[in-house]
Amino acid sequence: MNLADALQAFASGSLSQENRPIRLHWGNAQATLEQVLVIQRIDITEGLCSGIEGHLTCLSTRSNLPLNAFIGLPVSVQLVNDRGALHQICGIITDARAGQSDGSLATYQLTIRDALSVLERRINTRMFRTKNVVDVIDILLKEWQKKSPALARAFDFDLSGTDRSQYPVRELTVQFHESDADFIRRLCRREGIAWFTAAGQREQDSSSSNKNDLPIHTLVFFDDPMKLPQSGAGTIRYHRDAATEERDSVTLWSASQQLVSGSVNRASADYKSGKMAKASQTSIIDQGQAGNDLAQLLSDSVIDVPHAGDSWADYDRLTKARMLSHELRAASVDGASGVRDLAVGRWFELTGHPDVDLQPQEQRQFMVTALHHRGENNLPKELNERAQSLFDSSRWHAGSLAAVTQALSPGTPDTRYNNTFTCVRRGVALTPAYDPRIDLPRVYPITALVVGPQGEEVHCDEFGRIKIQIQGLNPDDHAHAQGAGTSGTQTDSAYVRVSSSWAGKNYGHDTVPRVGMEVALDFLNGDPDKMFVTGVLHNGPNMPATFSHTGALPGNRFLSGVKTKEIKGNRYNQLRFDDTAGQISSQLASEHAASELNLGFLTQPRTDGSGEARGEGAELRTDAAASLRAAKGILLTTYARNKATGHFLERDELNQLLGECTELFKALGDYAGQHGGQAADGAAQNQLAAALKNWDATSSGTGSTSAGAGDTAAIMAFGAATGSVAVTPKTHVTYAGENIDQVAQQHLQLMSGQRLNATAGQGMQLFARGKGIQAIAGEGPMLLQVQTDALTANAQKGVKISSNENEVLVTAPTIRFVAEDGSYIKIGGGVTLGTNGDIKLLSASHQWGGPSTQQAAKANFNNAPTDQRFKLHYPGESPESAAAAAHQPYRITMDDGRVIEGKSDANGHTDLVKDDAMRILKIDILKPAL
Numbered sequence: 001m002n003l004a005d006a007l008q009a010f011a012s013g014s015l016s017q018e019n020r021p022i023r024l025h026w027g028n029a030q031a032t033l034e035q036v037l038v039i040q041r042i043d044i045t046e047g048l049c050s051g052i053e054g055h056l057t058c059l060s061t062r063s064n065l066p067l068n069a070f071i072g073l074p075v076s077v078q079l080v081n082d083r084g085a086l087h088q089i090c091g092i093i094t095d096a097r098a099g100q101s102d103g104s105l106a107t108y109q110l111t112i113r114d115a116l117s118v119l120e121r122r123i124n125t126r127m128f129r130t131k132n133v134v135d136v137i138d139i140l141l142k143e144w145q146k147k148s149p150a151l152a153r154a155f156d157f158d159l160s161g162t163d164r165s166q167y168p169v170r171e172l173t174v175q176f177h178e179s180d181a182d183f184i185r186r187l188c189r190r191e192g193i194a195w196f197t198a199a200g201q202r203e204q205d206s207s208s209s210n211k212n213d214l215p216i217h218t219l220v221f222f223d224d225p226m227k228l229p230q231s232g233a234g235t236i237r238y239h240r241d242a243a244t245e246e247r248d249s250v251t252l253w254s255a256s257q258q259l260v261s262g263s264v265n266r267a268s269a270d271y272k273s274g275k276m277a278k279a280s281q282t283s284i285i286d287q288g289q290a291g292n293d294l295a296q297l298l299s300d301s302v303i304d305v306p307h308a309g310d311s312w313a314d315y316d317r318l319t320k321a322r323m324l325s326h327e328l329r330a331a332s333v334d335g336a337s338g339v340r341d342l343a344v345g346r347w348f349e350l351t352g353h354p355d356v357d358l359q360p361q362e363q364r365q366f367m368v369t370a371l372h373h374r375g376e377n378n379l380p381k382e383l384n385e386r387a388q389s390l391f392d393s394s395r396w397h398a399g400s401l402a403a404v405t406q407a408l409s410p411g412t413p414d415t416r417y418n419n420t421f422t423c424v425r426r427g428v429a430l431t432p433a434y435d436p437r438i439d440l441p442r443v444y445p446i447t448a449l450v451v452g453p454q455g456e457e458v459h460c461d462e463f464g465r466i467k468i469q470i471q472g473l474n475p476d477d478h479a480h481a482q483g484a485g486t487s488g489t490q491t492d493s494a495y496v497r498v499s500s501s502w503a504g505k506n507y508g509h510d511t512v513p514r515v516g517m518e519v520a521l522d523f524l525n526g527d528p529d530k531m532f533v534t535g536v537l538h539n540g541p542n543m544p545a546t547f548s549h550t551g552a553l554p555g556n557r558f559l560s561g562v563k564t565k566e567i568k569g570n571r572y573n574q575l576r577f578d579d580t581a582g583q584i585s586s587q588l589a590s591e592h593a594a595s596e597l598n599l600g601f602l603t604q605p606r607t608d609g610s611g612e613a614r615g616e617g618a619e620l621r622t623d624a625a626a627s628l629r630a631a632k633g634i635l636l637t638t639y640a641r642n643k644a645t646g647h648f649l650e651r652d653e654l655n656q657l658l659g660e661c662t663e664l665f666k667a668l669g670d671y672a673g674q675h676g677g678q679a680a681d682g683a684a685q686n687q688l689a690a691a692l693k694n695w696d697a698t699s700s701g702t703g704s705t706s707a708g709a710g711d712t713a714a715i716m717a718f719g720a721a722t723g724s725v726a727v728t729p730k731t732h733v734t735y736a737g738e739n740i741d742q743v744a745q746q747h748l749q750l751m752s753g754q755r756l757n758a759t760a761g762q763g764m765q766l767f768a769r770g771k772g773i774q775a776i777a778g779e780g781p782m783l784l785q786v787q788t789d790a791l792t793a794n795a796q797k798g799v800k801i802s803s804n805e806n807e808v809l810v811t812a813p814t815i816r817f818v819a820e821d822g823s824y825i826k827i828g829g830g831v832t833l834g835t836n837g838d839i840k841l842l843s844a845s846h847q848w849g850g851p852s853t854q855q856a857a858k859a860n861f862n863n864a865p866t867d868q869r870f871k872l873h874y875p876g877e878s879p880e881s882a883a884a885a886a887h888q889p890y891r892i893t894m895d896d897g898r899v900i901e902g903k904s905d906a907n908g909h910t911d912l913v914k915d916d917a918m919r920i921l922k923i924d925i926l927k928p929a930l
Contacts, residue, residue, distance in 0.1 A: 002915070004430055005608065009169070017034065017038050017039065019379075020038075020080075020377045020378065021079065021080045021375070021377065021378070021416060021417065021740075022037065022039050022042055022077065022078070022080075022375050022376070022377050022416075022417070023077075023078040023080075023086075024037070024038075024039045024056070024075055024076070024077060024078070025075065025076040025078055025088075025215055025598050026073065026074075026075055026076075026152075026215065027074055027076075027153070027214050027215045029073060029758070030146065030428050032746075035060045035066065036060055036061075036062055037059075037060050037065070037108065038058060038059050038060070038377070038535055039056055039057075039077070039377060040057050040058060040059050040060050040376065040379065040387055041056075041057040041375070041376050041377075041391070042055070042056055042057075042077055042109070042373055042374065042375045042376075043055045043057075043372075043373070043374055044089055044112075044372070044373040044688060045370075045371070045372045045373075046089065046196070046197060046343075046344050046370075046371050046373075047196070047369065047370040047371065047612070048194060048195075048196050048344055048345065048369040048370065048430060048432075048779065049185070049188075049189075049194055049195060049196070049342055049432045050370070050903055051113065051114040051116050051197055052089065052091050052112065052113055052114040052117065052197050052217070053111070053112070053113050053117065054089065054091060054111065054112045054113075054373075055078065055109055055110070055111055056075075056077065056109065056110040056111075056112065056159065057099075057107065057108075057109050057391060057396055058104045058108045058109070058110065059105060059106070059107060059108075059387055060105075060107075060108060061104065061105065061106065062106060063101040063103075063106035065098070065106075065108065067097070067098060068096075068098040068725075070093045070096040070110060070826065071094065071095075071096060072092060072093065072094075072150045072154075073092070073093050074090065074091070074092055074093075074153060074154035074155075074214075074215040074216060074217075074823065075090070075091065075092075075110070075112060075215050075428075076088045076089070076090045076199065076214075076215035077089040077091075077112075077371075079340040079375065079417065080340070081232075081233075081248065081339075081340040081341050082247045082248045082339075082340070085232075087199075087232065087340045087341050087343070088199035088200065088215075089199060089373065090115060090154075090197075090199045090215050090216060090217035091112030091113055091114055091217060092112060092115060092118050092151075092154045092155070093110050093111065094111055094112070094117075094118060095111035095112050096108065096109075096110055096111075096228035097109045097110075097394075098392075099390060099391065099394030099396060099653060099708040100389065100390045100393040100394045101390070102386070105386060105387065105390065107387070107391060107394055107396075109394070109396055109796075111553045114155070114197040114217055114219065115144070115151060115154060115155035115217070115219060116181050116185075116195070116197070116208075116219055118151070118180060118181075119144065119179060119180040119184075120179045120180075120181040120182065121179065122179055122180045122181075122667075123177065123178065123179050123310070124175055124178075124180060124183075124474075124477065124888040125174075125175060125176055125470065125472075125473060125605070126174075126179050126180075126473055126474070126477040126485065127172065127173075127174055127175075127176045127478065127483070127484070127485035127492065127493060128170075128172070128173040128174075128175075128485075129171070129172060129481055129484045129491065129492075129494070130169050130170075130171060131169060131170065131173060132167040132168060132169050132170065133167050133173075133187045133188070133190075133191045133193065134159055134162050134167055134700055135169075135716070136173055136187060137187065137188075137221065138156075138159055139218070139480050140180060140183075140184060141157045142476075143480075144180075153214075153216070154215070154216060154217070155216060155217050155218065155219060156201045156202050156216055156217075156218040156219075157202070157218060157219040157221070158198075158202040158218050158219070158221065159221050160202075160222045161220060161221060161222030161223065161224065161228070161462075162193055162221055162222060162223050163223055163224070163435045163837075166223075166317065167191055168310035168311070168314050169311070169680070170529065170875055171494035172477070172493055172494035172529055173187070173890070174527055174528040174529050174531070175292070176441050176443055176523075176528035177441060177442075177443075178441040182441065186439045187442070189432045189433065189434035189439050190433060190434050190439070191318070191321070192223060192317070192318070192320075192321030192325075192431045192432070192434075193221055193222070193223050193432075194222055194223070194225075194430045194431065194432050195219060195220060195221045196220055196344045196345035197217050197218070197219060197220070197342065197344070198217065198218045198220050198345060199217055199218075199343075200214075200217070200218060201214070201216050201217060201218055202218050202220075204788070206263040207569075208417055208911065214333075220345060222345075222430075224428065225367060225426070225427070225428070225429065225430045226426070228345055228346065228347065228367070229346060229347075229482065230346060230347055230348065230441070230733065231342060231343055231346035231347060231348045231350075231368070232341040232343070232346075233248070233339050233341035233348050234348065234349070235348065235349040235350075235351055236248070236249060236250055236337070236339055236348050236350055236351070237249040237250065237350075237351055237352040238249070238250045238251075238253055238351070238352040238353040238356070239352055240268040241507045247340065248337065248338045248339040248340060248341070249337060249338065250335050250336070250337040250339065250350065250353075251335075251336050251337055251338065251418075251502070252334075252335050252336035252337070252420075253296065253333060253335050253350070253353055253356075254333065254334045254335065255331070255332075255333045256332055256333070256334060257287070257330060257331045257332075258329060258330060258331075259287060259291055259294060259295065259298070260283070260285070260287070260295065260298075260326040260327065260330045261283070261298045261299060261300040261326045262282065262283045262287070262292065262294075262295025262296045262297075262298060262299065263280065263281065263282045263283065263293065263295075263299045263300070263323075263825065264280065264281045264298065264299070264300045264301075264318075264322045264323045264326070265279075265280045265300070265301040265302075265320055266278065266279045266301075266302055266303075266308070266315065266318070266319045266322070267281070267302075267303050267304065267305050268303070268305065268306060268307060268309065268315060269307070270304040270306070270307055271306055271307065271463075271497070272307075272463070277308075277309065277312055277315050278397035278487060279309075279312070279315050279316045279318075279319035280319065281319050281320050281323035282443075282619075282765055283295060283323060283326065283327055283330075284760055284911070285326075285327050285330045285331070287330065287601070300322060300323075300326065302436075303525075304436075304525070304827060305436070305524055305525035305527040305529075305530045306524055306525075306530060307530075307716060307737070310822075321431050322434065324429040324431035325429070325431045325432060325433040325434065326427065326433075328428060328429060328431060328433075329433075330431060331424065331425075331428075332369070332419070332422055332423065332424050333366065333422065333423050334684070335420065335421050335422075335423065335426070336420045336810060337419055337421065338417055338418050338419070339419070340417060340419075342368055342371055342421055343368060343371070344369065344370065344371050345364060345367075345368070346367075346368060346424045347365050347367045348365070348366060349361070349364050349365050349366075349367070350366060351364070356679045362426070362427065363425060364422040364425035365425070365427075366424065366425055366426060367423055367424055367425070367426050367428070367430065368422070368423045368503045369419055369422050369423060369424060369430065370421060370422040371419055371420075371421045371422075372420045372421070373417070373419045374417070374418055374419065375416060375417035376416050376417075377416070378416055380559075381568050390611050393678035402787075404418060405437060408837065426463065434603055436525065436526065436527065440526050440527060440528070442526075443522075443523045443526050443527075443528055443712060444520050445519055445520050445521060445522045445534065446470065446520075446898040447471070447518050447519065447521065447537060448469055448518070448519055448521050449468065449469050449471060449488075449512045449516065449517070449518055449519075450466055450468055450470040450514060450516060450517045450518075450519055451467050451468060451488055451489055451490055451492050451493075451515060452466075452467060452489070452490050452515040453489065453490050454489070456515060456517065457514050457515050457567050457568065458512055458514050458567065459490055459515060461495050461511045462499075463497065464498055464510055464512055465495035465496055465497050465498065466496055466498060466512065466513055466519075466533065467489075467491075467492060467493050467495060467496065468492075468493050468496050468519060468521065468531075468533070468571045469486070469488055469491065469492040469493065470493075472486075473485055473486050474486070476509075477723070479690065489650050493500070496521070496531055496532060496533055497533065498512065498513060498532070498533040499533060499534050499535075502612055513533060513536050513921035515564075515634075515797075516538050516541070516542065516615065517542060518536065518537045518538075518539045518542065519534075519535065519536050519537065520533065520534045520537055521533060521534065521535045537627055539733075542759055543560070543800070544640055545562075545563040545574075545887060546563075547559050547574055547576045547606075548571070548572075548574070548576070548589070548605035549603065549605075550605035550606065550607055551605065551606050551607040551608060551609075555606075555607065555608030555609050556606055556608070556609055557609070558577055558578060558579045558580045558581075558609060559577065559579075559606065559777070560576075560577050560579070561574060561576040561577045561586075561727075562577045563572060563575075563576070564576045564593075571590075571591035571592060572589075572591050573589070573590045573591070574587070574588075574589050575587070575588050576589070576599070578601075578603075578606070580601075580606075580609065582601075583600075583603065584601060584603040585598065585599060585600030585601045585603065586598075586600060587599070592608065592624075593622050593623040593624035594621070594622065594623045595621070595622035595623070595624065596619070596620070596621055597618075597619070597620050598618065598619040598620075599617075599618050599619075600616070600617075601612040601613070601616055602615045602616065602617070602619060608897060610714045612667065630714075631714060632713055632714055632770075632902070632915065633649075633695060633713050633714050633715045633716065633717070634715075634716045634717070635649055635651060635654075635695075635716075635717045635719075636670070636716070636717070636718050636719070637651065637653075637654065637717070637718070637720075637721075638719065638720050638721045638722070639651075639653045639654075639719055639721050640721075649694065649695055651695070651717060651719065651721055653694070653721070654717055654719040655689075655692060655693050657719070658688075658689050658692060659689070660745070660798045661685075661689075661741075661743045662682065662685055662686060663684060664743055664745065665680055665682055665741060665743045666680070666682050668680070668767075668769065669682060671767075671769060672765070672767035672769075675767070677766075677767035678763065678765035678767075680741075681739060682741075684738045684739045684741075685739065685741045688715065691715055692715060692717055694713075695713050695715070695717075696899070699771055700839040726885065737911050747906075785859065785861070787861040788793075788861070799887055811858075812828070814826065814827070814828035814829070815828060821835075821837065821893065822834075822835070822836060823835035823836070823837065839904065857923075866915055866919070867912050867913060867914045867915070868912070868913045868919070868921060869909055869910050869911065869912045870890070870909070870910045870921075870923050871884070871891070871907070871908050871909050871910075872884070872888050872908040872909075872910070872925065873885050873901070873908050883906045884904075884907050884908030885904060885925075886904060886906045886907070886908055887903050887904060887905075888903065888904045888908075888922055888925055888926075888928070889901070889902070889903050889925075889926040889927075889928060890902060890903070890904065890910055890925055890926060891921070891923070891924045891925065891926060892910065892913060892921055892923050893921070893922045893923075893924075894913070894915075894919050894920070894921055895919055895920040895921075896919065900913060901926075910923070
């Protein structure tokens, strides 16, 4: 047949592909395309964990075929095997090229890929909550089929080869700016799941009665290679290939072994336990004496992402998968054949090879892991040469198949099909390699919003972890989980750790980001599943802090600090620093009761950087109550220590003044005692002065908190350099359990607008060193009484008693006037005059009469006893309203050493303590006997 006849026959369709060893099946488009496009050459690669990519070089009599009509179509490349049956390789057309045409013959090249490879062109970011790896793959692939009818017609998937039970549920699995294909591959590689592409639908799917005729391929996922079926080729001979052979055979068989790591060591931090999970696996592959020595050195040691495994058992499973992936590379066989039935993911048995035949049957079975098909249809010579010329002009340089065949198997007769393949012994784990440095997508910091349950402003767990929502995710991608991921609630993510500047055992710097805040996220070890919060960002809805609810940036740019917000309110707490030039200050404040500690240059809250001055120094103020409590004493002084020099309890001025006080107190007290007065009791004052002087020594300087409230150094010391004032419009009370010593170098002045009451339980002493004593009643009487003893008035230079009005009345049972010479007058029982000198009566006249007397009123003294008793009661607003503590044992100790013990009565009263004098009593409540 000459070229013209061949072209005419081709155009008329008489050279139909039905009679050719390589065919195309278009499914529903078969009737349209089989007469306009004929396959001439194939170059297809398929592999375990890599997918399908094939170039189909075709001929047509039409040079105007619309290329876009081919894109997305499923197609099946059918190879007629040695038994006359069809072996299919199915894929989806992703590229269509128009080649050269000579006017009567046109060339086209189509590229086919599997569905997973097609999805390399779909980039996405999404979240999967509480799913295991099989669940995630299932969700994704079903979504592909649902969203794209074209894709649904072209592929199916099969997850039945995976053992779901061994894959734990992950709280969060993130696809991060990566293609769906890369995402699925990454998950499978990490978990040790392998995959390949098989022609046809999965066996469980019986929805189509003619499913084997459809150009559909199935993505098969598996974790146990022993469950994979045998190839349709069955048992294959090792023999030269030739067109005269009845059965296809393997023509090249080349075993290889390579050095691989002899051990795998993994470590992963578990932040919940604070420990490192460690797992190790050692290879069982024999790599020879020297090889084994090298292999033990070539350990694969990696520090994994924190919490890489759900448990130690799961982490050990992942570590074992890493070891199995190394062992898969250790030994393999490269071969060439004309066997059209070979398929990736299917095993065959080899026979006829001198070395292989010596092995047990299970050692003669091999699993195909990679396959490269090359084939040509047998056109008439003239037409074939013309087609090859057009292919070359189109720069589709695939080379002559005959030349390739001779290169692979010298001396082999010319054939129209051959393949090269890689296989491993059946039973070897087909675990894919996983290297985080390669398989993880490139990650970089992103932002998210903090989310939580409805109505909660702060949501976290015991670790301070929070929930976040990455903005911009597609709600349709999360419909399978009822919107979890885009709902704006706590279901959008797993708990995410929050970084801190300081984090210790129950201490640190902890500020839990609140719902609605924008946070910056980064990823531990570059793993998208291990996100953590690196910081919090202000944005339009969350502007920078306005301290004291006043001002804003940039006007208040010199202010810095921390300001919080009341939960379900608007009040604040704040620590504010003001670094305004010449006016620096700091403030610790709570808006509750306007409670503030202000230090430095005090101003009103600033607006645009300005605030009215309020003073300088320190201010502690509140609209509520304030308490200052110190177990080891308080020093309040106005004696300056500029720039905080000296010890913080430095009090030299106070010690000096107190020394002057004790000296004056002792001097005047001793003088009074020496001149008939009562000497002062200075023991307590001296003890207090010693405590003040030795105050520093009571602290060990080690920061110990062992000192109790009863420490002798728990004193309050006040020192005022230029005077002190204590005023109140109400009552002022001063009480001391021991002495109150008031000493003045000049005057001690007591003034009272109404009364001055001075009462003493055991005596009152007044002594004036000079200037005398004056007791004057400006109005009303003056009363001096000694109710149980004598009144003595004595003077060195005379006693004068006078009355400007009325009389001076002196009354007693007996009245005596005695002069220094012994002369006397005794009144009582009559009047008696006695003297050893003269008696002179000088008067203008004398009147004598009968007997006469007068009576004077006597003062009635109340001799009430000094008896005392206690009332025991439980805490209450007052002793009168509090519940009485009945039948409680007690011990009363008197100041003279006597001890009284007993039990309170039904009203809480103790026994009556009787004594002639006032006593100081101390009571202890005892623990009741059991």
